[in-house]
Amino acid sequence: MRRRIVFAFFVALALLVPGAVRALSPAPVITLVGDAAMTVDAAFAFEDPGATARDSSGQDLTDRITVEGEVIPYLVGEYVLTYAVADEHGIKAQAQRTVTVVPVALPQVVQPPKKTIYLTFDDGPGPSTEKLLDILKQYDVKATFFVVGNQGRKELIRRAYEEGHSIGVHSYTHRFEEIYVDEAAFFADFLATEAVILEQTGQYTPLFRFPGGSGNTVSCGNRGLMTRLTGIMEDMGYRYFDWNVNSLDANRMDLTSLDIFNVIRNRITANGDGFSIVLQHDTKSNSVFAVEDLIRWGLENGYTFLPLTITSPTVHAALNN
Numbered sequence: 001m002r003r004r005i006v007f008a009f010f011v012a013l014a015l016l017v018p019g020a021v022r023a024l025s026p027a028p029v030i031t032l033v034g035d036a037a038m039t040v041d042a043a044f045a046f047e048d049p050g051a052t053a054r055d056s057s058g059q060d061l062t063d064r065i066t067v068e069g070e071v072i073p074y075l076v077g078e079y080v081l082t083y084a085v086a087d088e089h090g091i092k093a094q095a096q097r098t099v100t101v102v103p104v105a106l107p108q109v110v111q112p113p114k115k116t117i118y119l120t121f122d123d124g125p126g127p128s129t130e131k132l133l134d135i136l137k138q139y140d141v142k143a144t145f146f147v148v149g150n151q152g153r154k155e156l157i158r159r160a161y162e163e164g165h166s167i168g169v170h171s172y173t174h175r176f177e178e179i180y181v182d183e184a185a186f187f188a189d190f191l192a193t194e195a196v197i198l199e200q201t202g203q204y205t206p207l208f209r210f211p212g213g214s215g216n217t218v219s220c221g222n223r224g225l226m227t228r229l230t231g232i233m234e235d236m237g238y239r240y241f242d243w244n245v246n247s248l249d250a251n252r253m254d255l256t257s258l259d260i261f262n263v264i265r266n267r268i269t270a271n272g273d274g275f276s277i278v279l280q281h282d283t284k285s286n287s288v289f290a291v292e293d294l295i296r297w298g299l300e301n302g303y304t305f306l307p308l309t310i311t312s313p314t315v316h317a318a319l320n321n
Contacts, residue, residue, distance in 0.1 A: 215317030
């Protein structure tokens with residue numbers, strides 16, 4: 001008899017005070033998938049492992065979970081994600097995950113031999129790239145190609161890679177006004193080129209050169225963009241290379257192959273026993289035809305030609321933005 005009275009009391013209480021049911025019912029249970037504290041390398045994207053949820057009767061509430069907070073995967077720092085769910089009675093539960101984004105550890109730079117020349121070529125593959133590869137193969141000299149992804153003759157990227165040359169990202173469109181709108185625009189252009197390189201070589205590359213170089217001023221429409229991008233890209237494990245020998249092949253349309261050879265030779269000589277990262281463009285035939293004379297001169301004068309790698313010394317321009 002006493003049990004019936006107690007039961008009747010709670011039924012009446014539930015009818016009169018609906019909130020009493022919520023007060024007496026256990027809260028749902030949220031279970032994080034993976035660890036509550038995660039440490040991840042800086043990257044272009046973060047995949048949240050998520051969570052599951054069930055109410056006190058075992059009903060699956062996973063599709064009702066909401067998540068507050070955001071992880072910016074390329075920005076080093078600590079982020080908190082809060083998972084929340086409510087059952088059919090409005091009883092709520094929460095769980096949190098802390099995500100710490102850390103920089104990728106880059107390998108130490110290895111100093112090259114004295115009088116090392118790094119030949120680098122931007123904007124290809126172009127009409128003269130095949131001729132350039134023939135010259136490099138003839139002298140067994142390895143170079144570095146910072147490629148543009150939407151150029152034709154993409155198979156020349158594969159040939160260059162298979163013949164021992166280094167491949168780096170330069171751009172997909174090479175349209176500065178689009179690339180330097182913001183971080184997202186730069187990343188989209190960059191990853192499109194990485195996809196082409198993966199298709200042609202079977203792997204991604206950690207090497208790249210900013211369109212216009214890191215000291216460009218075309219990015220100034222977004223204040224501080226280059227300062228942010230240089231740090232972000234290095235945190236994600238990439239190395240960028242500017243140059244300390246400019247062939248002027250993109251600046252002076254009137255230069256002959258001999259002119260370009262003389263410009264490069266004189267500037268390499270000015271570097272003494274130090275290394276030289278030479279900027280050329282394999283889209284410029286006059287520049288490509290200067291390469292054979294440059295290689296001959298370099299070998300005759302005790303220079304070593306090497307391709308850039310993740311452990312090569314870098315040259316960085318002064319940032320203007």
